[in-house]
Amino acid sequence: MAQQLLEVTDLYTQFFTRDGVVRAVDGVTFEVAAGETLGIVGESGCGKSVTALSLMRLIPQPPGKIVKGKIMFDGADVLKMDDDEVRGIRGNNIAMIFQDPMTSLNPVLTISRQISEALELHLKMDKSEARKRTIELLDLVGIPSAKKRVDDYPHQFSGGMRQRVMIAMALSCNPKLILADEPTTALDVTIQAQILDLLKNLAREFRTAFILITHDLGVVAGMTQRIHVMYGGKIVEKADTAELFANPKMPYTWGLLRSIPRLDERRKAKLVPIEGLPPDLIAPPPGCRFEPRCQYRRDVCREKEPPLEHIPNSKPDHEARCWGTQQGGWLVDTDWHKEVGDMRVIEEIKQEVAQLPPEPKPGDVPPPPAAI
Amino acid sequence: MAVNTPTKPADPDFVRVRSTATIDSGNNLLDVKALKMHFPLTQGIIFQRQVGAVRAVDGIDFFVEKSETLGLVGESGCGKSTTGRAILQLYKPTAGEVKFDGVELTKLGGEQMRKMRRRMQMIFQDPYASLNPRMTVGNIIGEPIEVHNLARGKEKTERVQELLRVVGLNPYFTNRYPHEFSGGQRQRIGIARALAVEPEFIVCDEPISALDVSIQAQVINLLEELQDRFKLTYLFIAHDLSVVRHISDRVAVMYLGKIVELADRVDLYERPLHPYSQALLSAVPIPDPAIESKRKRIILTGDVPSPVNPPSGCRFHTRCWKAQQICSEVDPEFIEHETRHWAACHFPGA
Numbered sequence: 001m002a003q004q005l006l007e008v009t010d011l012y013t014q015f016f017t018r019d020g021v022v023r024a025v026d027g028v029t030f031e032v033a034a035g036e037t038l039g040i041v042g043e044s045g046c047g048k049s050v051t052a053l054s055l056m057r058l059i060p061q062p063p064g065k066i067v068k069g070k071i072m073f074d075g076a077d078v079l080k081m082d083d084d085e086v087r088g089i090r091g092n093n094i095a096m097i098f099q100d101p102m103t104s105l106n107p108v109l110t111i112s113r114q115i116s117e118a119l120e121l122h123l124k125m126d127k128s129e130a131r132k133r134t135i136e137l138l139d140l141v142g143i144p145s146a147k148k149r150v151d152d153y154p155h156q157f158s159g160g161m162r163q164r165v166m167i168a169m170a171l172s173c174n175p176k177l178i179l180a181d182e183p184t185t186a187l188d189v190t191i192q193a194q195i196l197d198l199l200k201n202l203a204r205e206f207r208t209a210f211i212l213i214t215h216d217l218g219v220v221a222g223m224t225q226r227i228h229v230m231y232g233g234k235i236v237e238k239a240d241t242a243e244l245f246a247n248p249k250m251p252y253t254w255g256l257l258r259s260i261p262r263l264d265e266r267r268k269a270k271l272v273p274i275e276g277l278p279p280d281l282i283a284p285p286p287g288c289r290f291e292p293r294c295q296y297r298r299d300v301c302r303e304k305e306p307p308l309e310h311i312p313n314s315k316p317d318h319e320a321r322c323w324g325t326q327q328g329g330w331l332v333d334t335d336w337h338k339e340v341g342d343m344r345v346i347e348e349i350k351q352e353v354a355q356l357p358p359e360p361k362p363g364d365v366p367p368p369p370a371a372i
Numbered sequence: 373m374a375v376n377t378p379t380k381p382a383d384p385d386f387v388r389v390r391s392t393a394t395i396d397s398g399n400n401l402l403d404v405k406a407l408k409m410h411f412p413l414t415q416g417i418i419f420q421r422q423v424g425a426v427r428a429v430d431g432i433d434f435f436v437e438k439s440e441t442l443g444l445v446g447e448s449g450c451g452k453s454t455t456g457r458a459i460l461q462l463y464k465p466t467a468g469e470v471k472f473d474g475v476e477l478t479k480l481g482g483e484q485m486r487k488m489r490r491r492m493q494m495i496f497q498d499p500y501a502s503l504n505p506r507m508t509v510g511n512i513i514g515e516p517i518e519v520h521n522l523a524r525g526k527e528k529t530e531r532v533q534e535l536l537r538v539v540g541l542n543p544y545f546t547n548r549y550p551h552e553f554s555g556g557q558r559q560r561i562g563i564a565r566a567l568a569v570e571p572e573f574i575v576c577d578e579p580i581s582a583l584d585v586s587i588q589a590q591v592i593n594l595l596e597e598l599q600d601r602f603k604l605t606y607l608f609i610a611h612d613l614s615v616v617r618h619i620s621d622r623v624a625v626m627y628l629g630k631i632v633e634l635a636d637r638v639d640l641y642e643r644p645l646h647p648y649s650q651a652l653l654s655a656v657p658i659p660d661p662a663i664e665s666k667r668k669r670i671i672l673t674g675d676v677p678s679p680v681n682p683p684s685g686c687r688f689h690t691r692c693w694k695a696q697q698i699c700s701e702v703d704p705e706f707i708e709h710e711t712r713h714w715a716a717c718h719f720p721g722a
Binding site for chain 2: 043044144158160161188189190191192193194196197215216217218219221222241242245246255256257258259260261262263264265270271272273274275277278350
């Protein structure tokens with residue numbers, strides 16, 4: 001295989017809480033080539049953000065811990081580095097854009113201080129050089145009259161502008177890889193379009209690799225080359241972008257695609273929701289993680305967990321974690337556009353969900369008032 | 373119309389006549405005319421004087437017909453939630469009329485308003501903040517029933533259980549507390565509470581924005597089922613254009629306190645007249661790489677201006693690629709350009 005920029009092998013990140021061990025990332029393997037854009041899609045709590053934080057070694061410890069795995073970045077093992085070495089990579093070779101531009105900038109420092117800090121630290125620039133570069137960067141991400149605004153504080157910027165500042169900061173040291181964790185979720189549609197457009201152009205211009213983490217299938221459709229779908233701490237489907245949308249092979253991906261209303265839908269089609277709730281990662285289902293919500297489940301799904309394997313009738317790099325669609329499975333020929341699943345199974349799932357949550361113990365007391 | 377055309381086009385009444393977005397067709401549940409909601413900005417500690425106002429809603433006209441869904445879309449801060457609240461008189465509107473089933477709400481007293489509230493309810497955005505954590509589900513849903521004297525005792529309990537069943541929850545959950553439920557289930561409780569008083573009209577203020585993708589569809593389907601079953605009328609407020617398109621019969625687009633376009637769903641999404649609607653629609657990503665690679669995006673520059681000091685003339689002119697001299701001088705009227713398709717723009721169309 002060609003030289004990969006990032007190789008993650010069998011990564012397990014867990015959180016040790018009072019209620020038990022939360023298996024947030026549970027054996028994730030993937031790689032990113034230089035200049036490539038990879039999308040990681042999933043619902044909240046599926047482990048996509050924790051994966052990104054693990055790559056940067058930013059998991060708060062305790063309660064979190066990277067239990068097992070290997071993260072090779074540019075030929076070096078990130079997990080074996082000491083703190084100083086990690087600091088040399090963080091922000092320098094791998095940069096991160098966070099979801100919430102309102103809270104991820106320091107409110108008491110000017111924009112110029114925040115961006116030039118990294119420049120002075122990593123690139124050993126002196127003050128005036130760093131300032132010049134900061135202004136260039138702000139220009140690059142489209143902040144009008146950057147020269148004047150460089151000494152402003154974050155509160156003087158709007159949400160979209162702050163996200164631009166975050167991007168400028170991420171770009172400051174010419175990183176090889178940028179992790180963008182829901183970069184547009186907190187923004188309005190028109191601003192989202194601006195930011196996505198900017199990211200796309202920057203990726204093209206600087207040949208930076210991106211990992212775009214989002215729950216919005218629409219965002220990844222236009223931005224990425226490959227997509228990994230995550231569910232319950234595991235990657236459940238891997239494919240290149242066109243293939244994933246044209247020929248998805250995992251019932252969870254079908255469910256996601258069927259349950260979102262599309263702007264270009266012709267008729268008022270009925271949405272087909274995924275019944276039930278995302279899994280509890282303290283006590284995940286024993287077999288396939290998606291089994292309790294899957295309309296196509298069979299007994300084998302509850303008993304054994306399917307491996308992430310190449311799927312017949314699909315492109316060579318298309319893999320999915322499903323007994324049904326794998327060689328000899330019962331879903332190999334199913335057309336997900338037409339099928340809505342077994343109605344009896346759907347009813348069963350609805351019944352089960354109606355029974356949740358578990359019975360309160362006798363003498364259950366009202367919850368303590370929320371801490372303020 | 374041609375016979376009665378007044379000779380002075382600048383006459384404000386003339387504008388009203390042409391803004392037929394408010395004309396009563398006899399089938400309207402709600403009529404909103406020239407509704408304004410300004411929040412004062414004050415200065416000073418003891419003697420507070422007003423130094424300005426946030427013009428959150430600044431003169432909007434629309435109607436909602438019986439058992440239809442009117443979608444209200446716009447970016448954050450455009451006044452869509454304020455509109456919803458001002459209609460239910462949760463805020464006292466600064467000016468304008470809100471007629472519900474022929475009754476003028478802004479002039480009603482407290483007791484009369486309470487009676488009217490039984491017929492109109494609200495579903496809130498945040499299912500975590502809108503349920504009292506110290507009340508059981510039974511009390512949360514039962515309270516409106518009691519307030520409006522609809523049922524008591526055993527009858528009330530039965531009614532609460534029936535409501536839980538209607539929204540797809542286990543009817544024996546009445547003794548549980550909100551923290552025992554997931555976000556989607558809490559939103560169902562919020563919906564059951566709104567339904568408890570058998571309303572005709574529900575303002576849904578971003579009811580699915582806080583939910584996960586796979587749960588959103590469950591709640592959308594539930595809202596649609598309930599509408600068919602109870603002949604409900606919805607004002608559906610959201611920022612997600614795909615969702616609004618899915619659920620609405622007609623859609624109104626708001627920008628900075630004004631409705632810029634109002635049309636039937638298909639017309640608005642296929643032939644948007646106002647440049648802002650066009651930009652908004654082109655900005656929504658579509659989950660299909662083949663379409664995404666071919667689409668042309670209209671990317672608006674800049675941010676939404678402040679509602680304290682909105683731009684002169686057309687409020688959109690600072691970001692509009694079609695803007696001419698006239699746009700910064702004259703506020704365009706809200707005119708019916710095609711049948712049931714209103715827009716406020718000097719240069720409407722493609």
